Amino acid sequence: MLSIKNLHARVGDAEILKGLSLDVPAGEVHAIMGPNGAGKSTLSYVLTGRDGYEVTEGSATLDGEDLLALDPSERAAKGLFLSFQYPLEIPGVPALTFIRTALNSQRKARGEGEVPAPEFLKRARATAASLKMDFDMLRRGLNVGFSGGEKKRMEIFQMAMLSPRFLILDETDSGLDIDALRIVSEGVNAMRAPDRAMLVITHYQRLLDYVKPDKVHVLAGGRIVASGGPELAHELEKSGYDKYALEAA
Amino acid sequence: MNALAKAEGWMTGSPLPTRRDEAFRYSDLARALRTAPPPSPPASAPGWPGPFEGLADRELVFVNGYESGPDLLLLGDEAVAVRFISDTIDTAHLSRLKVVVAADCMATLLESYEGRGEGYFANTILEIELGKGARLERLVVLDEPDTAVSVSTAEVKLAPGARYAQTVLASGAKLQRHETHLHNPGAGTTARLDGAYLVDGARHADVTTVVTHEGIGGETSQLTKGVAGGSARGVFQGRIVVSEGADKTDARMRHDALLLSDRAEIDAKPELEIYADDVACAHGNTVGALDEEALFYIRSRGVPLDDARIMLTEAFVGEAIERIEHEGAREAARGWAFRRLEALRP
Numbered sequence: 361m362l363s364i365k366n367l368h369a370r371v372g373d374a375e376i377l378k379g380l381s382l383d384v385p386a387g388e389v390h391a392i393m394g395p396n397g398a399g400k401s402t403l404s405y406v407l408t409g410r411d412g413y414e415v416t417e418g419s420a421t422l423d424g425e426d427l428l429a430l431d432p433s434e435r436a437a438k439g440l441f442l443s444f445q446y447p448l449e450i451p452g453v454p455a456l457t458f459i460r461t462a463l464n465s466q467r468k469a470r471g472e473g474e475v476p477a478p479e480f481l482k483r484a485r486a487t488a489a490s491l492k493m494d495f496d497m498l499r500r501g502l503n504v505g506f507s508g509g510e511k512k513r514m515e516i517f518q519m520a521m522l523s524p525r526f527l528i529l530d531e532t533d534s535g536l537d538i539d540a541l542r543i544v545s546e547g548v549n550a551m552r553a554p555d556r557a558m559l560v561i562t563h564y565q566r567l568l569d570y571v572k573p574d575k576v577h578v579l580a581g582g583r584i585v586a587s588g589g590p591e592l593a594h595e596l597e598k599s600g601y602d603k604y605a606l607e608a609a
Numbered sequence: 610m611n612a613l614a615k616a617e618g619w620m621t622g623s624p625l626p627t628r629r630d631e632a633f634r635y636s637d638l639a640r641a642l643r644t645a646p647p648p649s650p651p652a653s654a655p656g657w658p659g660p661f662e663g664l665a666d667r668e669l670v671f672v673n674g675y676e677s678g679p680d681l682l683l684l685g686d687e688a689v690a691v692r693f694i695s696d697t698i699d700t701a702h703l704s705r706l707k708v709v710v711a712a713d714c715m716a717t718l719l720e721s722y723e724g725r726g727e728g729y730f731a732n733t734i735l736e737i738e739l740g741k742g743a744r745l746e747r748l749v750v751l752d753e754p755d756t757a758v759s760v761s762t763a764e765v766k767l768a769p770g771a772r773y774a775q776t777v778l779a780s781g782a783k784l785q786r787h788e789t790h791l792h793n794p795g796a797g798t799t800a801r802l803d804g805a806y807l808v809d810g811a812r813h814a815d816v817t818t819v820v821t822h823e824g825i826g827g828e829t830s831q832l833t834k835g836v837a838g839g840s841a842r843g844v845f846q847g848r849i850v851v852s853e854g855a856d857k858t859d860a861r862m863r864h865d866a867l868l869l870s871d872r873a874e875i876d877a878k879p880e881l882e883i884y885a886d887d888v889a890c891a892h893g894n895t896v897g898a899l900d901e902e903a904l905f906y907i908r909s910r911g912v913p914l915d916d917a918r919i920m921l922t923e924a925f926v927g928e929a930i931e932r933i934e935h936e937g938a939r940e941a942a943r944g945w946a947f948r949r950l951e952a953l954r955p
């Protein structure tokens with residue numbers, strides 16, 4: 361599914377990713393943990409194609425297709441989805457309108473027809489109910505005036521509506537209280553499928569109690585410095601990142 | 610001499626204002642016209658529907674300055690469309706209309722400037738009067754070719770307790786200016802003066818307002834949104850004068866503009882002149898580009914860059930359009946803005 365090889369990327373003059381390699385096969389959930397400044401968010405932006413993040417070496421493919429050559433919207437149409445650490449507010453664009461436009465844009469890029477409005481609304485109602493979201497929130501400007509937790513829930517709502525193939529969750533647990541964390545995690549777990557994979561980026565082990573990873577990787581100094589099973593997350597929680605930060609330096 | 614008399618004089622040989630005239634500093638009319646065009650010939654009534662088709666109880670049409678009805682429009686509880694058609698090439702015409710809304714009546718004025726010719730000079734003069742407790746919502750759509758020069762000047766007089774609202778939507782032209790002079794007598798009189806100009810290519814749109822508060826306790830609220838692409842130019846001049854004795858005036862003015870290209874230009878001149886006490890007055894003005902972070906967020910969801918730009922721009926302009934109270938007119942305005950934004954695609 362997702363295959364990253366020897367990825368080097370810079371922001372301005374600073375090289376942030378320094379030879380990162382990673383494989384996430386279909387059906388698996390991989391966690392990336394690491395200290396602040398290790399390059400976790402840079403990785404998510406490089407994969408989704410944000411301006412200002414320049415790849416200088418290496419490759420990233422989704423099912424063999426070169427992601428780095430595509431425009432951000434084309435990557436989304438191929439099934440890539442990033443749940444933002446800090447979701448943006450878009451005043452004047454109701455959430456429902458936004459998601460419907462996004463969904464139909466993706467379908468158009470894939471040569472598929474538009475989703476009929478009644479079908480879209482039916483799915484939106486069911487999805488909102490499963491995430492315990494007030495449907496009226498979806499008629500207001502996207503994320504405008506939402507709390508941090510509501511914004512994260514809106515990210516999961518978008519993810520469920522767009523049904524991507526590869527999900528990147530960037531610090532999705534930050535800003536969530538324990539109830540919201542459970543609801544959001546249930547939403548994420550409902551997306552697990554044999555033909556879908558996920559990359560869960562997190563600083564803390566907390567989210568991984570709810571979204572159980574198949575593999576855990578440690579990102580430090582712009583590279584993966586250790587990989588292991590779920591027990592690695594527990595070990596990091598106890599001993600911290602110091603050991604890896606030193607190794608990377 | 611007031612603005613209306615001056616504008617009328619242009620048709621009879623008075624010199625056209627240049628950028629050395631403070632009020633026309635950003636819109637040099639003499640330069641845009643160079644030589645005075647000959648008078649426009651009559652033309653047949655338009656064979657196309659106006660932008661407010663189906664929304665008005667009756668319609669008044671001016672073609673090249675020649676009108677189909679009276680030059681005094683008395684409004685009761687009704688919606689009236691007034692269409693100023695310019696269907697001519699390289700000629701000039703004056704249209705003049707007085708609109709009076711009877712006391713305690715509630716009316717809607719749907720005013721369109723529909724240019725079909727080339728290189729014309731359209732000069733339009735309106736006097737608008739609202740009786741005691743009268744309400745008027747005025748929606749103005751200026752849709753003119755990029756070779757035309759068009760100036761529309763209105764003087765609005767409100768009786769105490771009247772409520773006036775206007776939204777001007779401007780396409781720009783070679784030079785297009787929409788000017789409103791409003792007198793607020795206070796005593797609970799409220800005025801809303803909104804606008805949006807969406808200019809592409811080498812178009813020029815100028816939205817100018819002068820509001821004078823002349824009595825105690827009047828209210829004015831203004832929101833103008835501008836979008837300029839290509840090498841277009843948008844001008845907003847907003848002046849609020851609070852005269853001596855017009856205490857407890859509440860006046861707020863906002864102008865926000867988006868530059869979609871680095872060759873486009875916005876000139877904004879918000880002014881407050883306050884000679885009274887105990888007033889609440891504020892103005893705000895911003896000129897900027899689309900938010901790059903928001904653009905990336907939208908694109909990351911699968912929306913191509915050009916569509917993402919339109920989505921954000923439409924939402925930006927929508928803030929002014931949402932304030933239109935007449936539902937049908939609001940929908941027509943939204944449709945108009947969307948078509949204009951399509952023209953602004955890179």
